[in-house]
Each structure stands twice: as C-alpha cells, then as structure tokens.
Amino acid sequence: MxxxxxxxxxxxxxxxxxxxxxxxxxxxxxxxxxxxxxxxxYYDLIKLLGKGGVYSRTTTWVFRAGxxxxxxxxxxxxxxxxxxxxxxLVAFPGDLLLFAYILGLGRFFTVLAAxxxxxxxxxxxxxxxxxxxxxxxxxxxLGLGALAVLARSTSLTELYGRVQVSAIAGPAGPAMxxxxxxxxxxxxxxxxxxxxxxxxxHLELTMIHEVMVLDHGGVDLAFIQYGSSLKMWVLATLVTxxxxxxxxxxxxxxxxxxxxxxxVVAALVGVVESAMARLRLVRVPQLxxxxxxxxxVALILVVR
Amino acid sequence: MVAxxxxxxxxxxxxxxxxxxxxxxxxxxKAVAVQAVLLAVIGVLMNAGALGVxxxxxxxxxxxxxxxxxxxxxxxxAREASVQREVEPLVGFTxxxxxxAALLGVCFVIARPLHLPRQVQAxxxxxxxxxxxVTGLFMIVSRKNAITQVLGYLSMENGIYxxxxxxxxxxxxxxxxxxxxxxxxxxxxxGIAIYxxxxxxxxxxxxxxxxxxx
Numbered sequence: 001m002x003x004x005x006x007x008x009x010x011x012x013x014x015x016x017x018x019x020x021x022x023x024x025x026x027x028x029x030x031x032x033x034x035x036x037x038x039x040x041x042y043y044d045l046i047k048l049l050g051k052g053g054v055y056s057r058t059t060t061w062v063f064r065a066g067x068x069x070x071x072x073x074x075x076x077x078x079x080x081x082x083x084x085x086x087x088x089l090v091a092f093p094g095d096l097l098l099f100a101y102i103l104g105l106g107r108f109f110t111v112l113a114a115x116x117x118x119x120x121x122x123x124x125x126x127x128x129x130x131x132x133x134x135x136x137x138x139x140x141x142l143g144l145g146a147l148a149v150l151a152r153s154t155s156l157t158e159l160y161g162r163v164q165v166s167a168i169a170g171p172a173g174p175a176m177x178x179x180x181x182x183x184x185x186x187x188x189x190x191x192x193x194x195x196x197x198x199x200x201x202h203l204e205l206t207m208i209h210e211v212m213v214l215d216h217g218g219v220d221l222a223f224i225q226y227g228s229s230l231k232m233w234v235l236a237t238l239v240t241x242x243x244x245x246x247x248x249x250x251x252x253x254x255x256x257x258x259x260x261x262x263x264v265v266a267a268l269v270g271v272v273e274s275a276m277a278r279l280r281l282v283r284v285p286q287l288x289x290x291x292x293x294x295x296x297v298a299l300i301l302v303v304r
Numbered sequence: 305m306v307a308x309x310x311x312x313x314x315x316x317x318x319x320x321x322x323x324x325x326x327x328x329x330x331x332x333x334k335a336v337a338v339q340a341v342l343l344a345v346i347g348v349l350m351n352a353g354a355l356g357v358x359x360x361x362x363x364x365x366x367x368x369x370x371x372x373x374x375x376x377x378x379x380x381x382a383r384e385a386s387v388q389r390e391v392e393p394l395v396g397f398t399x400x401x402x403x404x405a406a407l408l409g410v411c412f413v414i415a416r417p418l419h420l421p422r423q424v425q426a427x428x429x430x431x432x433x434x435x436x437x438v439t440g441l442f443m444i445v446s447r448k449n450a451i452t453q454v455l456g457y458l459s460m461e462n463g464i465y466x467x468x469x470x471x472x473x474x475x476x477x478x479x480x481x482x483x484x485x486x487x488x489x490x491x492x493x494x495g496i497a498i499y500x501x502x503x504x505x506x507x508x509x510x511x512x513x514x515x516x517x518x
Contacts (some may be wrong), residue, residue, distance in 0.1 A: 123322070169308055174314035289398050290325065296405045297317055304412045304428065 017041035026270030061201030066113025073106035385502035436463030
C-alpha cells in the first residue's frame with residue numbers, strides 16, 4: 001500500500017499543474033474560445049524557472065523566504081493527504097490538524113512577504129486573504145471534524161478510508177454531502193477562485209490572492225504558481241474522497257479512480273467559474289459563514 | 305425509508321437556514337413554500353405503505369394552500385406595501401444563521417431525552433420539527449417587518465405539522481382541515497392588516513407601531 005501512496009505523491013507532483021490547465025480550458029470552452037493548451041501551466045513554469053530574480057531594495061529576507069516556505073508547506077501537505085482509498089504516505093492520529101495548520105503556515109508567509117514589500121495594494125490583498133481564510137478555516141476544520149466523529153479517528157487516512165458508497169446511501173449520507181459542499185467552498189476560497197476571487201483579474205482594487213504576489217518574479221513566481229497548483233490538488237483530494245466514494249479494495253483501481261476524481265473536481269471548479277459571477281467583497285464572508293454552518297449542521301447530524 | 309425521511313429532513317433544515325439568512329422577502333416566501341413542499345414529501349414517505357385516497361387528498365390540499373395560495377397572498381401583500389426586503393432586522397442575517405445553527409444543536413439536545421409514546425420510526429424528524437418551530441419563533445422576535453413575522457408564523461405552523469407527521473398519527477380529516485382553515489384565515493387576515501397598515505402609515509414596521517398612542 002505504501003508503494004501506491006508513493007505513486008500518488010509522484011503523480012500529484014507531476015499532474016498538479018494539469019488541473020489548472022484543465023480549468024482554464026473548460027472556462028475557454030464555456031466562453032466559446034479555443035483557449036490555451038492544456039499544458040500551458042508547465043510551459044509557464046519552465047519559462048519562469050529559466051529567469052533570474054529581481055528584488056526591491058526595500059524588501060528583506062522575509063520576502064525571499066515567502067515562496068520557499070509556502071512551497072515547502074504544500075510539499076508536506078501532499079504527503080499528508082489520502083486520495084480516496086489510497087492512504088497518505090505519512091499518517092498518524094491528529095494529522096488533520098497538522099494538515100490544516102501547515103496550509104496556514106504557508107499562507108502566513110505569503111502574507112508576510114506581501115507586507116514586506118510595503119506596497120499599499122499588497123497590504124490590502126494580505127488583509128483580505130487573512131480575513132477570508134480565517135472564515136474558511138472553521139468550515140474546513142468543522143467539516144473534517146464531522147468526518148472524524150463518523151470514523152472515530154483523527155487521521156485523514158482513516159477518515160477517508162471509511163467513506164463507502166454504502167455509507168453515502170446510509171444514515172450518514174446527508175452529513176457527508178454537507179461536508180463535501182462545505183469543503184468545496186473552502187477549496188474555491190483557498191485557491192482564490194470565482195465566486196470568491198478571480199484568478200484572472202488585473203485590477204488591484206478587487207484582487208485578493210493575485211495582488212499579494214505581484215512583486216514576485218522569476219523562480220519565485222514559478223514556486224508560487226507550482227505551489228498554487230499543488231494547493232489545488234491537495235484540497236481537491238479532500239473533496240474527491242467524498243464525492244467519489246468508490247473503494248474497490250484493489251489499490252491500483254482505487255488510484256486510477258482517485259486521479260479521475262481529481263480531474264472531475266477540477267472540471268467542477270471550471271464549470272462553477274464559468275457559470276457564476278464573482279461575489280461582491282462584502283458578500284464573501286456570508287458565503288463562508290454559510291459553509292461553516294453547513295459543516296456545523298453535518299457535525300450535529302453525526303454527533304446527535 | 306428512514307434514510308430517505310432523514311434526507312428530506314436535512315433539506316428542511318437547510319430551507320430553515322435559508323429563511324433565516326436571506327433579506328429579500330420574495331426569497332423568504334419561497335423558502336416557506338419549499339418547507340411546505342418538503343413536508344408533503346415527508347407525509348408521502350411516512351405513509352408510503354398505506355397511501356389512501358384520504359391521505360393524498362389531505363396532503364394535496366394542505367400543500368396547495370401552504371405552497372401556492374398563501375405565498376401568492378403574501379407576495380401580493382408585499383407588492384401592495386411595496387417592500388422588497390427586510391431592511392433593519394434586530395439581528396443581522398449572518399448572525400441569524402449562526403444562531404439558527406446553535407438552535408439546531410439545542411433542538412437535538414432537547415429531543416434526545418424525550419420519551420416517545422411508542423416506537424416512532426422518525427429518525428431525526430422530531431428535532432428537525434422542533435427546529436422549524438423555533439426558527440419561526442426566532443423570525444417573529446428578531447424581524448421588524450410585518451410580512452417576515454407572518455412568515456415566521458407560517459414556519460411555526462409547518463413545524464407543528466412536521467411534528468404531527470413524525471408520529472404518523474391518523475388525525476381525523478376534520479381536525480386537519482380545521483387547522484388548515486385556521487392558518488389560511490390567519491394569514492388572510494394578516495395580509496389585509498398589512499395592507500391597511502401600510503396604507504395608513506406608509507410602512508409596515510411593527511417596531512414603530514408599538515409606540516402609537518391614541
């Protein structure tokens with residue numbers, strides 16, 4: 001089984017940018033355009049890795065550490081998440097808290113790096129990012145908490161190992177659907193997707209995540225973009241494990257189903273992005289509160 | 305069957321939270337209509353074994369009245385009074401939803417030690433019915449607009465109906481029709497009252513009505 005976990009990590013590291021390529025392609029198709037090639041994120045990464053860095057004299061080591069710490073955090077996160085029935089490479093009781101806060105650490109350093117530049121816009125983006133992620137965190141932890149109560153375990157591998165087709169159809173089914181919805185909203189928030197944030201916007205006043213990385217370039221930007229595709233992969237596994245509850249018992253099949261599930265989730269993100277308009281900034285906290293409340297309802301349903 | 309009833313009950317919970325979290329009157333009215341439709345589905349599922357003509361008739365009439373006739377009346381009253389949204393509730397909408405989630409928890413805690421008279425195969429329907437009643441009460445105390453208060457009253461009625469459905473009691477036809485008539489007349493009178501209030505005072509803010517002197 002550990003072999004398959006290692007294969008999952010390898011596939012995650014190689015296929016993660018393809019998720020973003022797929023989302024962009026789906027958005028292009030919805031808009032009636034041909035769109036960039038599916039492998040465009042890889043081309044971008046290769047191009048950026050060949051460039052040198054330019055650093056402002058007002059920045060300190062914090063600015064240079066930001067992308068590194070964020071990417072390192074996500075690399076740790078990717079060994080902690082199970083893909084459906086495939087266990088995580090590293091699993092121990094309580095790893096869901098480590099998972100949540102390793103993402104938090106990466107975000108914290110992104111925010112610090114943004115503040116380090118002293119740019120007013122970056123400070124604004126940092127403030128918004130912190131506000132929205134503070135609201136998304138309870139939704140994620142309460143949702144995973146509901147699953148933890150169901151599985152009577154605090155290890156992500158065991159949480160998702162217990163999800164079965166029969167469990168979804170059973171009495172715990174509604175709770176699982178609610179948790180999947182809450183986690184999907186968290187996924188949209190954490191990856192700065194419509195309806196929370198627009199990854200393509202170039203108007204500083206409305207940007208949230210993108211504005212924080214405006215001053216990064218070259219290799220640093222490549223790290224940031226690769227990190228964001230890894231973040232997409234990591235959070236998508238949380239949703240995939242719930243909405244594709246197929247556990248054949250044969251790890252090879254489970255892995256294949258899980259990978260397909262990842263791309264289904266990415267396609268879902270693409271459809272949501274194409275079909276919805278961006279929410280006004282004042283409405284975003286309401287959406288995130290609603291996600292937390294869905295998670296609370298799921299928790300009440302499983303605890304009762 | 306219990307799993308399906310639980311599933312619809314969860315949808316009822318979501319409809320209640322939707323009712324608490326929205327400011328637009330048209331959406332609130334729709335949420336209450338959705339409640340009524342979900343109750344009809346629960347009624348059908350509860351009696352799936354013995355679906356007689358009488359049960360179908362009662363369910364059809366009550367759904368027609370609560371999901372179509374009363375919403376139509378209220379929508380009309382809202383249009384006459386030209387109000388589209390609850391402007392200044394005593395408790396904000398995000399807070400209302402959070403309080404709603406807390407109330408749901410309280411309802412589950414209260415429902416746990418209840419000694420039900422016989423083996424009721426209701427799953428989570430009892431606490432959800434209580435939550436629907438409490439949602440209605442909360443709407444009545446936390447909103448100032450007369451129409452949202454009427455919606456709270458309707459939500460309470462829906463909760464009581466769900467409570468009855470949980471026991472799958474064979475209430476006499478006369479009783480069910482009597483209750484339905486009460487609700488209908490109640491909302492009808494309130495609709496007329498709202499119209500007259502808005503014509504006399506140019507608003508339907510009940511908070512300001514309480515300081516009237518003769």
